[in-house]
Amino acid sequence: MFVDKLDQCLVMEENDLKSTLTEFSQNRIIPLYIEKGILNYIFQKNGISFMSNGRLDDLLIHLPDEVTDKIIHDVKAMFFSGGKINYKNFYESYLFYYFEANIFKVWKPLLDIQLSNLLKNELIILDIGTGPGSIPVGIIEYYKLLSSRYPDIDFSIVIDIIEAEEDFIKIAEHMVSEVIDPSITNLDIVLRKRVNQVLDYEFDYTILDTYDLITMSNFLTVNERENVAKGSEILKKLSDHLKEDGAIVVIEPGDTENGKLMKDIRNTISDGTNINVFAPCTGVWDQKKTYNCNCYSPTRAYWEIPRLHRFLYNKGLSKAGREQLPFQYIVYRLDGFTKYNIIKNRQHYIQLKDLHKYINMKVNVKANIRSVIERKFSNQWAVLLCDGSCTFEKRNSEIKTVIKDDFLGEIGLTLPIIAGERITLKNVLVKSTNYGFELEVTKESIINIEY
Numbered sequence: 001m002f003v004d005k006l007d008q009c010l011v012m013e014e015n016d017l018k019s020t021l022t023e024f025s026q027n028r029i030i031p032l033y034i035e036k037g038i039l040n041y042i043f044q045k046n047g048i049s050f051m052s053n054g055r056l057d058d059l060l061i062h063l064p065d066e067v068t069d070k071i072i073h074d075v076k077a078m079f080f081s082g083g084k085i086n087y088k089n090f091y092e093s094y095l096f097y098y099f100e101a102n103i104f105k106v107w108k109p110l111l112d113i114q115l116s117n118l119l120k121n122e123l124i125i126l127d128i129g130t131g132p133g134s135i136p137v138g139i140i141e142y143y144k145l146l147s148s149r150y151p152d153i154d155f156s157i158v159i160d161i162i163e164a165e166e167d168f169i170k171i172a173e174h175m176v177s178e179v180i181d182p183s184i185t186n187l188d189i190v191l192r193k194r195v196n197q198v199l200d201y202e203f204d205y206t207i208l209d210t211y212d213l214i215t216m217s218n219f220l221t222v223n224e225r226e227n228v229a230k231g232s233e234i235l236k237k238l239s240d241h242l243k244e245d246g247a248i249v250v251i252e253p254g255d256t257e258n259g260k261l262m263k264d265i266r267n268t269i270s271d272g273t274n275i276n277v278f279a280p281c282t283g284v285w286d287q288k289k290t291y292n293c294n295c296y297s298p299t300r301a302y303w304e305i306p307r308l309h310r311f312l313y314n315k316g317l318s319k320a321g322r323e324q325l326p327f328q329y330i331v332y333r334l335d336g337f338t339k340y341n342i343i344k345n346r347q348h349y350i351q352l353k354d355l356h357k358y359i360n361m362k363v364n365v366k367a368n369i370r371s372v373i374e375r376k377f378s379n380q381w382a383v384l385l386c387d388g389s390c391t392f393e394k395r396n397s398e399i400k401t402v403i404k405d406d407f408l409g410e411i412g413l414t415l416p417i418i419a420g421e422r423i424t425l426k427n428v429l430v431k432s433t434n435y436g437f438e439l440e441v442t443k444e445s446i447i448n449i450e451y
């Protein structure tokens with residue numbers, strides 16, 4: 001990999017794709033220093049002395065039962081009212097449980113940008129509703145990986161944050177300082193502006209810089225209705241503070257209701273503004289300028305259940321046992337770039353909207369992967385598809401293919417399929433099923449995945 005002298009973007013070379021994607025074929029592991037950093041903060045807040053060189057299990061023994069019970073109670077209660085959250089009672093519980101769960105989600109949009117050779121080695125970022133610093137820490141961890149893999153490249157990240165809650169700003173400062181590693185000499189990290197304000201219509205946007213990356217995670221959710229109501233307006237205003245070659249990353253929970261809210265906002269802003277969708281929902285055959293769909297298309301982050309979650313699980317919090325973290329995301333840009341180019345030559349391919357004309361016939365299709373569901377017990381992957389020609393709101397409108405692990409091995413596809421990649425399926429049999437259409441892969445089928 002090298003840095004393009006003209007636009008300061010990281011350009012991938014021959015082996016970079018494979019080594020980068022290898023990171024995604026393995027489960028993410030939360031580093032011990034992050035979990036200790038979380039405990040350190042919680043111990044301080046509860047007046048318990050913290051032994052920084054102690055084993056994590058030993059440290060957890062010193063966590064008073066009433067603190068553990070409150071965390072479990074809070075995690076069960078926090079987001080279930082459907083109403084606005086008063087974080088005042090929840091700072092430490094959010095840190096203990098949600099921080100870890102949200103760190104690595106930003107890796108997928110970063111990967112999309114990197115794979116298109118649009119990620120910069122020097123970034124100025126703005127994170128909105130930073131909470132305990134989940135996204136800044138996720139970005140720092142991604143860049144730590146890059147800086148250790150490419151020691152000849154100098155990396156730097158300047159971070160500005162906007163957060164309504166002062167206590168969260170303190171936690172974010174603490175967590176960022178816990179993950180900075182002074183021994184990595186080719187990565188500079190500065191937490192610069194901490195804006196302790198509510199981002200709303202009255203917000204003074206003039207205090208902001210222009211950014212390479214503007215991020216928000218779990219900011220436009222069911223529990224943040226006021227933000228949702230102003231979502232498209234906020235995104236438009238923020239786009240004035242995005243560099244011409246910058247990106248806005250929106251990450252939301254992986255459920256249908258929040259996905260719909262996120263896509264409703266996308267549909268509003270992509271119509272009549274200069275903001276374009278870069279990933280993951282872009283058309284295969286036509287440049288999508290306006291969007292009117294809002295299907296459910298979760299991406300999943302796979303992880304080794306972290307020690308703090310396992311601790312809560314053993315204490316009775318069943319939701320702390322999740323092995324994968326579904327989420328939804330959109331990357332916006334201003335320069336019209338999309339992760340994949342539009343395909344002009346339709347010869348030999350059919351569009352998904354026309355599948356009903358080809359039942360029990362073999363076809364070739366190209367599509368973007370909407371979602372991937374692992375069927376562990378049968379070693380299969382159910383891959384949901386969209387080429388922009390159809391929508392999936394109605395029941396029975398699903399379009400998917402089911403690929404066996406063995407088949408992927410046979411055709412030499414050892415890299416992970418995540419969601420958002422472009423897939424070409426040749427010679428697949430169209431089957432009508434009670435959930436929609438299945439494109440059956442046979443021995444004569446050919447599969448190719450572009451990353």
Ligand SMILES: C[S@@+](CC[C@H](N)C(=O)[O-])C[C@H]1O[C@@H](n2cnc3c(N)ncnc32)[C@H](O)[C@@H]1O
Nearest residue numbers: 102129130131134163164165197198199217218
């Ligand atoms: C659900 S938390 C998400 C925290 C973090 N981004 C994550 O994904 O883990 C939402 C955060 O946004 C903050 N927040 C919500 N609305 C805000 C607004 N309009 N302006 C500034 N901060 C806001 C809340 O205080 C809270 O810290």
